Amino acid sequence: MRNVCSRLFMPLFGLNVFIVFTLICIEKTMAAPGGHISSDEIMVIVTKSDITLVQFFEATEKQTLLSFGYDENLVNIHQRLQLPVGQHPLISLLSNISKQTGLSFNLQKNIVLVSNSRKLMVPVVEKTFISDPVKGEITDAEGKPVTGATVSVKGTNTSVLTDKDGNYSVIASADAVLVISFIGYREQEILINGRSVLNVQLVENSKALSEVVVTGYQTQRRADITGAVSIVNVADVAKLQVGFADQALQGQAAGLRVTQTTGQPGDGIVMRIRGVGTINNNDPLVVIDGISTKDGFNFLSANDIESVVVLKDAASTAIYGARSSNGVIVITTKGGKKGKTQISYNGYGGIQTHGELTKMANTSEYVQLYNEAVANDNVDITNATLKRIPIPDGIPMANTDWVSSIFQQAPMQNHELSISGGNDKTQYFVSGSYFNQNGIIINSWFNRYSLRTKLNVELTDKLAFGNNINIS
Numbered sequence: 001m002r003n004v005c006s007r008l009f010m011p012l013f014g015l016n017v018f019i020v021f022t023l024i025c026i027e028k029t030m031a032a033p034g035g036h037i038s039s040d041e042i043m044v045i046v047t048k049s050d051i052t053l054v055q056f057f058e059a060t061e062k063q064t065l066l067s068f069g070y071d072e073n074l075v076n077i078h079q080r081l082q083l084p085v086g087q088h089p090l091i092s093l094l095s096n097i098s099k100q101t102g103l104s105f106n107l108q109k110n111i112v113l114v115s116n117s118r119k120l121m122v123p124v125v126e127k128t129f130i131s132d133p134v135k136g137e138i139t140d141a142e143g144k145p146v147t148g149a150t151v152s153v154k155g156t157n158t159s160v161l162t163d164k165d166g167n168y169s170v171i172a173s174a175d176a177v178l179v180i181s182f183i184g185y186r187e188q189e190i191l192i193n194g195r196s197v198l199n200v201q202l203v204e205n206s207k208a209l210s211e212v213v214v215t216g217y218q219t220q221r222r223a224d225i226t227g228a229v230s231i232v233n234v235a236d237v238a239k240l241q242v243g244f245a246d247q248a249l250q251g252q253a254a255g256l257r258v259t260q261t262t263g264q265p266g267d268g269i270v271m272r273i274r275g276v277g278t279i280n281n282n283d284p285l286v287v288i289d290g291i292s293t294k295d296g297f298n299f300l301s302a303n304d305i306e307s308v309v310v311l312k313d314a315a316s317t318a319i320y321g322a323r324s325s326n327g328v329i330v331i332t333t334k335g336g337k338k339g340k341t342q343i344s345y346n347g348y349g350g351i352q353t354h355g356e357l358t359k360m361a362n363t364s365e366y367v368q369l370y371n372e373a374v375a376n377d378n379v380d381i382t383n384a385t386l387k388r389i390p391i392p393d394g395i396p397m398a399n400t401d402w403v404s405s406i407f408q409q410a411p412m413q414n415h416e417l418s419i420s421g422g423n424d425k426t427q428y429f430v431s432g433s434y435f436n437q438n439g440i441i442i443n444s445w446f447n448r449y450s451l452r453t454k455l456n457v458e459l460t461d462k463l464a465f466g467n468n469i470n471i472s
Contacts, residue, residue, distance in 0.1 A: 042066070042090040046083050053077050053101065060090065066107075070114035075103065135169045136198040138162045138180060142424070144461075146202060149182040154189065230254055232308035241348045241414070245305060245331070246271060246297035253310045256329075265437040266446030269297065273312050273327030284327040285320055289468050292320070299450050299472030301433050303346050303416050306332045333468070335454045336420045336427030344420075349413040354440050357407075363399040367391050410438035422456075429454040448472060 044060050051059075054077040057068045070077070081100055083093060094105045094112075104115045138149045145166025152159035153170065154177040162168045172178065174194040181187040185202040192198065230253035240248045246269040250258035257272045273284045286293050288300065311319075311328040320328055361369065371390040378387045418431035435448040450472040457465045 043087050044090050044093055045087045046085050046093070049083055049085050051081055051083065053079050053081060053097070056081060056083070056093075056097070064090070065110050066090075066112055067110065068112050068114055074116045075114055076101075133169045133171045134178065134192055134196060134198055135167070136200065138166045138168065138182070139199070139201050140185070141202065141204050143201065146182055149180060149202070152179045152181075153177070154179050230256065230310040230312065232310065240302060241350070242302060244269065244297055245300040245302045248302040248305075249308065249329075252308075255312050256310050256327075263440065265439045265444055266298075266448075271329070273310065273329075282326050284329055285324045286329045286331065287320070288331045289333055292323070299448070299470055300331070300333070301416060301431075301435075301450065303433075304333050304418075304431055304452060306334045308332075333452070333454065334418075334420070334429055334431075335456065336422040336429040338422050338424065338427060341419065341421035344418045345416065347413070347415040349411070352410040352412055352438075352440055354407050357403055360401045360403055362401075363397050367397070406442055407440055408438075408442050410440045412437045425458045427456045 042064055044063055046056075046059070053075075057077070061067055079101055081097060083096060097103065098105065102116065106113050106115075138146045138151070140146050145164070146162060147164050147166060149162045149166070149168075150159055151162065151168045151170055153172045156172075156176075158170060158172065160168050160170045170178070172192060174192060176192050178190045178192060178198065179187060180190065180200050180202070182202055184205055186205045188200060188202070190198055190200060232249060232252045242248050246258060247260070249256060249271075255274050257275075259270045260267060261270060271284055272282055276282050283294075286297065309330045311324070311330065374388045374390045381387050414433070414435045416431060416433040418429065420427075420429040422428055429452075431452045433448075433450050435450075436445075437447075438445045450470070452471070453467065453469045455465075455467050459465055
């Protein structure tokens with residue numbers, strides 16, 4: 001709000017001179033309640049009867065060329081008023097306000113100076129500290145004590161940390177503001193307001209928690225990662241109709257090459273991170289839910305993946321050792337979450353067929369083409385022993401299209417069913433899947449049955465139990 005005296009003079013003279021000037025300024029304009037305004041022709045429209053003093057000042061300034069000058073330390077601008085609705089002379093409204101608040105008003109050119117005669121002689125007193133420190137307990141969203149939370153006094157260098165029981169004790173003035181902060185939770189500002197005990201419950205910062213990347217045995221905020229890390233969009237992976245999780249990674253991460261050497265159902269996938277680095281095994285290390293595996297992709301369904309992170313530089317060696325020299329693929333599978341039980345089904349089916357093949361000749365066409373080739377070859381040969389012999393008519397020959405005999409239209413189907421849910425203490429996830437793929441070559445096929453369970457149980461505050469079982 002406007003404070004004409006302080007705004008014009010405090011930057012020039014400093015705090016002490018400002019206080020003296022404020023007193024002089026108000027003293028010169030002080031009038032008795034209902035003090036005289038030199039002009040009684042100014043009219044103001046009041047739209048509602050119940051308003052605050054600052055709302056009246058703002059409405060008057062919008063309707064007139066006047067401005068109000070006051071000291072916020074002496075005038076309670078949020079005090080509520082009861083005024084008559086309609087258009088009234090300003091002097092009449094100010095007289096009414098003066099009776100309700102005890103304030104005095106005086107017009108100096110186009111500025112209305114506001115003063116409070118009851119508070120003019122109150123000396124400026126430094127902030128006094130309360131005799132006892134402010135104490136309290138900091139808890140998380142579940143009501144558990146938070147150890148190591150920071151409690152600081154706003155605008156000062158005073159700060160403390162909570163102990164193992166979430167308790168704190170800090171010295172602060174009665175009108176100070178405490179700032180409570182902790183990683184993963186929103187920062188809160190609490191006005192002491194003369195209280196000696198302040199207990200605060202933190203609120204989770206969901207945005208900060210969502211920006212977390214799994215990088216081995218730890219997690220980091222995405223903005224803090226400086227190494228070569230690729231994060232696969234799992235939503236896009238789940239949409240791909242493929243039988244194996246490694247096939248779903250094809251084209252999803254920069255620097256990761258995924259190829260299939262043959263079209264045989266169930267045949268292994270070749271994965272290379274940043275090319276070939278050795279004459280020996282160049283396969284990257286695959287870690288699924290913290291377990292290193294060599295062929296884990298064979299039993300893992302793409303729909304069971306929660307997150308995929310590809311570690312491509314030497315920093316991964318510090319976590320997994322020499323076996324990670326070809327890179328690491330860290331996979332986290334889906335688990336149960338707090339909430340109602342959810343049942344999910346995912347399935348698809350289709351037909352596989354070979355690409356465009358060269359059309360094969362039948363028996364008569366083959367004999368015709370062969371004999372034409374013999375005739376062309378024998379044109380310039382004079383030695384009878386070197387001449388080729390054509391196929392004579394009447395010789396019985398098979399009439400079989402061998403290419404069509406080994407190929408077929410191969411059906412493929414996949415069915416997945418999962419159940420998940422939980423509460424504060426227990427979270428569960430159970431999924432089962434059936435995958436069947438017939439090859440386009442007759443008598444080639446791949447069938448997979450898999451069952452996966454993931455259970456987490458918090459028995460006590462200090463004891464938890466969990467299992468992660470994959471059967472394929």
